Amino acid sequence: MGHDGEGQDGGRARCPGAGWDDLMKADSRRPPEFMVEDAYDYMGSEPLAAARYTSPEFFARELKSMWPNVWQFAAREEEIPDSGDVVVYENAGRSYLVTRQADGSVRAFHNVCLHRGRKLRLDSGWSKDFKCPFHGFTWNTDGSLKEIPCRWDFGHLESEQMALPEAQVGRWGGYIFVKEAEGGPTLEEYLAPLPDHFRRWRHEDCYTAIWVAKVIPANWKATAEAFMEAWHSVITHPQILPFTGDANTRYNVYGDHVNVALTPFAVLSPHIDPAGKSQQWIVDEFLKYNGRAGGDDLKVDVPDGVSARTHMAAVNRERYTEMTGRDHSEATDAELLDAFTYNVFPNFGPWGGFMPNIVYRWRPWPDQDRTLMEVRILMRNTAGQPMPRAASMRRLADDEPWTAAVEIGALGGIFDQDMANLPYVQDGLKASKSGLVQLGDYQEIRIRHFHRTLDKYLARFG
């Protein structure tokens, strides 16, 4: 094996300097085991075929073999609090009516009239029944047939056989999932071990406070993968390096469906020369990006001899307690500061930790070349208050930047930097002479992990 970058080392190399392990040891609280463990798994160093992102044939294989067999995040509970509330969830060639039932349960019906196939609803909302706007075939919100106009002409249709077809529904943490195909793993099996980790962060106590979306001219995987490693920060987001341990990120993978990047904040990037950089400077730069819990005018003075990280965590611990009426005394510094960007295969990305949580979702829109990217921000409901209804989705026009969504604050500028790459990723993948995509063994393991899982689905259900 030669110097840096020459020779196979089975993914053992790491960015030199203080890393995630050191931050865990320095935390003012005792971190739970899953934050300390190293769950990296070397999966080889083979390149990926660029055609996975660009070929209509590959996309068709995903539609046939992958999407019907995965659990998809379809809605949040607080989008449909009342009986008769409906979310129209559309993806990968299907359309569902995710519907709250009178008994509080949730069912998902295929949103297609069984007469001549019109979609029953185009928008989410409330309904006493599902009445087709074409000829008036009508279903109850439990999917049973209610009425066929001119019933005499349809003597050949048995009412009992005319219930709307249904998808599986699973619920966890305030999230509602659908799965088209029958059987397969339960939602709990599919998500493991994510619900164990999120037990501390309780997304079931959160609500969608902000929701912004935009169609991105790139493949859905390429778009999702732009959020799977922190490493691109050094070139794409240089302005966050003063407070981001980009290359000190811990990458963990679990089973087939879950992985996470734990990216520390309130520390200097290893790409920045620490000479002359004070702890106060780190905090000041972090506060330009809100410091996770700061308001616009928050000033934080770091006492002598205290690290930016320890002090900012203490500030956030107090502010979260104030904002939510919930006790945060046992919360680790990491959970109050850092980016815990989880992904659930194939297209769902909920952030862990105690901050207002970002939640991503990526859907092909409608083919291999375009993606609807959604960003939600979940806020913790104040203890003892009724759960607010979800904010509705604001969809940016194709020519609107993310900064036009002022509600997402400083995140807008960061997303615009990410999106500035993506159209040229898609174009480049199509123009590629090598036809190959190379991945870092460690920092890009989450991308490799998801492609490996995708291949398993294509093989199993192909």
Ligand code: FES
């Ligand atoms: S297509 Fe729906 S009632 Fe005719």
Ligand SMILES: [Fe+2]
């Ligand atoms: Fe980014």
